[in-house]
Amino acid sequence: MKISAVPYVAFKALRRNRMRTILTALGIVIGVAAVITMVGLGQGASAEVQEQVNRLGQNVVLVFPGARQLGGVSIGGGSANTLTTDDARALREEIPEVIAASPEVRSQTLIVFGNRNYQTRVYGQSHDYLQIRQWAVESGRMYTEEEVERSALVAVVGQTIVEEVFEGADPIGETIRVRGVPLTVIGVLERKGMSLMGSVQDDIVIIPYTTAFQRISGRTHAMVINIQVYDEQSMGIAQEKITDLLRERHRLAPYQENDFTVQTQEDVAQTATETSRIMTLLLASIAGVSLFVGGIGIMNVMLVSVTERTREVGLRLAVGARAPDVLFQFLIEAVVLCLLGGIGGIVLGIISTELIATYAGWPALFSTEAMLVAVGVSAVVGVFFGFYPAWKASRLDPIVALRSE
Amino acid sequence: MSLVQLKHITRVYKSGSLAVEALRGIDLEISEGNFVSIMGASGSGKSTLMNILGCLDKPTSGNYNLAGEDVSTFDKNRLAKIRNRMLGFVFQSFHLLPRTSALENVELPLLYNDDNLSWKEIHKRAREALEIVSLGDRTDHNPNELSGGQQQRVAIARALVSKPKILLADEPTGNLDSRTTLEIVELFQRLNQDGLTIIMVTHEPEIARFSNRIITLRDGLMSSDKSIEPLNARQALKNWKDQEKIQLESEVLS
Numbered sequence: 001m002k003i004s005a006v007p008y009v010a011f012k013a014l015r016r017n018r019m020r021t022i023l024t025a026l027g028i029v030i031g032v033a034a035v036i037t038m039v040g041l042g043q044g045a046s047a048e049v050q051e052q053v054n055r056l057g058q059n060v061v062l063v064f065p066g067a068r069q070l071g072g073v074s075i076g077g078g079s080a081n082t083l084t085t086d087d088a089r090a091l092r093e094e095i096p097e098v099i100a101a102s103p104e105v106r107s108q109t110l111i112v113f114g115n116r117n118y119q120t121r122v123y124g125q126s127h128d129y130l131q132i133r134q135w136a137v138e139s140g141r142m143y144t145e146e147e148v149e150r151s152a153l154v155a156v157v158g159q160t161i162v163e164e165v166f167e168g169a170d171p172i173g174e175t176i177r178v179r180g181v182p183l184t185v186i187g188v189l190e191r192k193g194m195s196l197m198g199s200v201q202d203d204i205v206i207i208p209y210t211t212a213f214q215r216i217s218g219r220t221h222a223m224v225i226n227i228q229v230y231d232e233q234s235m236g237i238a239q240e241k242i243t244d245l246l247r248e249r250h251r252l253a254p255y256q257e258n259d260f261t262v263q264t265q266e267d268v269a270q271t272a273t274e275t276s277r278i279m280t281l282l283l284a285s286i287a288g289v290s291l292f293v294g295g296i297g298i299m300n301v302m303l304v305s306v307t308e309r310t311r312e313v314g315l316r317l318a319v320g321a322r323a324p325d326v327l328f329q330f331l332i333e334a335v336v337l338c339l340l341g342g343i344g345g346i347v348l349g350i351i352s353t354e355l356i357a358t359y360a361g362w363p364a365l366f367s368t369e370a371m372l373v374a375v376g377v378s379a380v381v382g383v384f385f386g387f388y389p390a391w392k393a394s395r396l397d398p399i400v401a402l403r404s405e
Numbered sequence: 406m407s408l409v410q411l412k413h414i415t416r417v418y419k420s421g422s423l424a425v426e427a428l429r430g431i432d433l434e435i436s437e438g439n440f441v442s443i444m445g446a447s448g449s450g451k452s453t454l455m456n457i458l459g460c461l462d463k464p465t466s467g468n469y470n471l472a473g474e475d476v477s478t479f480d481k482n483r484l485a486k487i488r489n490r491m492l493g494f495v496f497q498s499f500h501l502l503p504r505t506s507a508l509e510n511v512e513l514p515l516l517y518n519d520d521n522l523s524w525k526e527i528h529k530r531a532r533e534a535l536e537i538v539s540l541g542d543r544t545d546h547n548p549n550e551l552s553g554g555q556q557q558r559v560a561i562a563r564a565l566v567s568k569p570k571i572l573l574a575d576e577p578t579g580n581l582d583s584r585t586t587l588e589i590v591e592l593f594q595r596l597n598q599d600g601l602t603i604i605m606v607t608h609e610p611e612i613a614r615f616s617n618r619i620i621t622l623r624d625g626l627m628s629s630d631k632s633i634e635p636l637n638a639r640q641a642l643k644n645w646k647d648q649e650k651i652q653l654e655s656e657v658l659s
Contacts (some may be wrong), residue, residue: 001517002516002517002518002521002522003515003521003528007518012505012509016503016505312501312502314500315500315513316513316517317461317485317519318459318461318494318500319494319513319514319563320488320489320490320514320517320518320567321485321517322482322485323481323516392540398461399456399462401459402500
């Protein structure tokens with residue numbers, strides 16, 4: 001058969017039944033669109049997680065009190081009281097690889113400015129906390145080590161506080177009250193965005209941990225110690241040294257378990273990306289099911305079409321078509337149908353991903369890879385589900401086919 | 406040597422333990438340029454014979470020699486090629502592809518030939534074939550926009566497009582009125598005069614009278630084979646038109 005006639009004949013046949021073609025292709029359109037949307041959103045989420053992990057800071061080690069873990073990530077501060085501010089100081093002073101260590105204490109509390117109240121998180125941290133988090137002040141300054149030593153009544157605030165409490169006005173030099181303690185705002189932080197857990201990181205007030213422990217939280221132990229290590233190569237050895245030092249300080253006998261947990265940002269990142277990867281896979285496989293259902297729709301329609309066009313097949317055989325010509329014709333028809341659906345699916349997928357990304361505020365990432373895979377898969381679906389009807393058509397006896405009504 | 410040579414052709418249909426002998430030994434020679442009618446009651450085997458002549462079916466025994474080749478030994482693919490090159494088919498129910506222009510319907514056999522003709526050549530040949538059947542001005546019409554006679558002429562053009570040796574027509578006028586039937590038969594006579602061999606199955610004796618040889622089948626055997634002086638279809642058509650005219654005039658007068 002003339003090769004260039006094959007796709008032409010397929011298109012003609014599809015055009016002869018326009019409505020049916022559109023409806024059948026719709027199954028594939030939706031399947032492919034679902035795959036693209038799900039993969040796009042999933043990959044967007046992964047990228048976002050990765051970026052947030054990077055934003056956590058560089059070469060960061062976190063020490064949590066207690067040995068409690070959930071899915072590889074310690075869920076938290078306050079599960080035990082084993083870490084002291086002296087531990088933090090010792091880590092910084094005795095381990096050369098540790099260049100910064102900040103004992104953290106958080107309080108969810110009301111801050112008062114003039115006649116305005118605002119519920120936020122107040123963090124007690126050391127002077128080098130911003131260095132650990134790779135966070136800069138936008139205006140004003142961070143408090144100094146000397147101010148931490150003397151429990152100075154100062155605070156550095158995030159962008160959300162500036163917006164919510166000061167209504168965008170410059171807060172530097174103003175005094176806010178936290179649990180009755182007057183704190184002078186000396187700095188404003190750069191905008192940081194959402195955290196891994198989905199909270200707004202800019203909704204924050206940072207004060208010297210000494211002030212927090214003594215005047216605000218009433219706690220005596222750190223919820224977490226944020227540590228920065230000199231460089232990436234030193235991460236492993238630093239983790240060992242941190243563990244050894246804390247065991248020594250906590251007087252743990254060799255048979256006793258650690259009463260703290262040491263984690264690096266890689267640990268956190270791995271867990272988080274693994275989670276989002278599994279989610280992506282799950283979503284994509286659900287979407288894949290709809291693609292499969294679309295394929296069954298194609299098979300159904302192709303079978304009906306073969307039955308309907310028995311006379312046409314008979315005629316083609318009579319005027320010289322061979323069985324492979326007929327097989328090929330119906331197969332190409334199914335593939336063209338699927339590819340049309342695939343292209344439509346890509347367009348719809350991009351639109352729906354954009355819409356979801358815009359209105360739900362989720363990050364999305366398009367990969368040409370996902371699109372090529374979607375189109376490839378739809379072609380394979382066409383061949384797979386188109387083969388049986390095409391084979392059936394090619395097996396027709398021309399005499400019987402010509403006589404069918 | 407004859408174009409078509411059948412030697413003791415039989416065709417037995419088996420279904421389970423039942424065997425039906427549709428053809429019980431046909432010996433037949435048709436020379437080039439003949440216009441043959443095959444007649445017979447239903448069940449006489451004329452359709453089976455037609456299928457074998459058309460290379461759509463293979464005889465159970467016997468030899469079929471077509472233009473010097475023993476096609477009864479050919480496999481499916483070689484038979485398809487013979488159908489494409491040597492034979493043109495015309496059916497009672499036209500078998501045109503719906504929602505497809507006359508031109509594209511006629512082009513169909515050319516898409517399956519191995520010469521890999523250019524599209525330009527394909528269009529040209531199809532248009533020429535449509536001109537032979539006087540439908541050169543209807544190339545873009547779909548079958549549903551054409552009358553029955555026009556549709557059958559498109560089908561004839563399709564049968565002619567690959568310049569076959571034999572035109573096989575199975576009850577070509579069965580779905581047409583008398584006037585259109587005469588037009589189709591007149592076309593066949595014209596094609597036959599230009600050298601085309603025509604084999605036509607019909608159950609109407611008055612149609613068979615326009616061919617020059619009438620073969621009658623009965624119970625799977627040839628019961629008669631007569632050569633006749635054919636009626637002139639053009640003359641018959643002219644008479645028909647005159648009659649119509651007279652009828653029309655008399656209606657107008659009265």
